[in-house]
Amino acid sequence: MRRSDSTDDEFAEFVAARSPQLYRSAYLLTTPSHAAEDLVQTALAKTYAAW
Numbered sequence: 001m002r003r004s005d006s007t008d009d010e011f012a013e014f015v016a017a018r019s020p021q022l023y024r025s026a027y028l029l030t031t032p033s034h035a036a037e038d039l040v041q042t043a044l045a046k047t048y049a050a051w
Contacts, residue, residue, distance in 0.1 A: 011051050015044060 022043065026036035 007051065011048055014047075019044075 019040065022040045023036055026039040026043075027033065030036050030039055
């Protein structure tokens with residue numbers, strides 16, 4: 001099923017607004033920056049699937 005462009009735009013806005021906070025939280029949980037980036041990417045991928 002194809003998502004609408006507006007849904008993709010809304011998710012992109014969400015990612016742009018929340019990524020810094022998500023990264024900071026992930027960094028506190030994992031410490032290495034690459035692990036934090038992986039954690040945020042995984043969380044956003046799962047969020048997009050449910051969006």
